[in-house]
Amino acid sequence: MEEEFISVYKCLCDLTRLRILNLLKQAPLCVCHVQDVLGEPQPKVSKQLSYLKRHGMIESVRNANWTIYRLPNDPGPLLDGNLKCLQDFVFQESVFQEDLKRLDRIDTSAACVPEDA
Amino acid sequence: MEEEFISVYKCLCDLTRLRILNLLKQAPLCVCHVQDVLGEPQPKVSKQLSYLKRHGMIESVRNANWTIYRLPNDPGPLLDGNLKCLQDFVFQESVFQEDLKRLDRIDTSAACVPEDA
């Protein structure tokens, strides 16, 4: 059981992963949108999404050609608590704010955007 | 600046370091007491204390033969927030509770215990 929170903190010590979590806190997203917002190469984004999923921080659903990633509907208290903590202290940083601005400009009518939140 | 919180999370993803922080949250401690409570080899404890210090998570003061480590008097909001988060979700785990019990049994009249908290 000790491994669980170690695992959570490992997920939080990479900037790319933090940026991803910041985005997914807003809405479920497909890989290409995450990629667009972050401006990072596709394999890099995909690998970090895999990493987060492998450690139980996010979930994924295949939607036709796209894979939609999202925060779990019921995140455990540890993940939930840490996300709130991030919200308060970390996600205020400009990197994350800039990401959110770019996220707003994304075409949400694109085919890959899931109907249900 | 992004490096700062990455650094904090890196400090939190090792069990030994978490155990140390849990102890230092109670009181400043010398290396030998930390070592006694954790039951880990001295070089391992010393190295993780160095790691935490190097990353600004803790401070140290030399007191005669001993080095006293403690949380900073004024931890930044990030560290402070995370310590509270740890308190709520992580430090409840039995590993940490057992550590606290062992800490209580430590001879606080030993020479290495600093006068001022």
Add this chain to the structure above:
DNA sequence: TTGAAATATTCACTTGAGAGAATATTCTCA
């Protein structure tokens, strides 16, 4: 000044994981 206690550092080894480039897989639709 020499020994012993407390702490710190070094060494050799191993592993996890990040990066970029290339390639593989999956899925849809013409």
Add this chain to the structure above:
DNA sequence: TGAGAATATTCTCTCAAGTGAATATTTCAA
């Protein structure tokens, strides 16, 4: 079925960092 889009994986390289064992350093006290 075959092309193309979206995503995933593999490969190679590099580096941070964990471990145990050994050793060095610092400090006090006799």
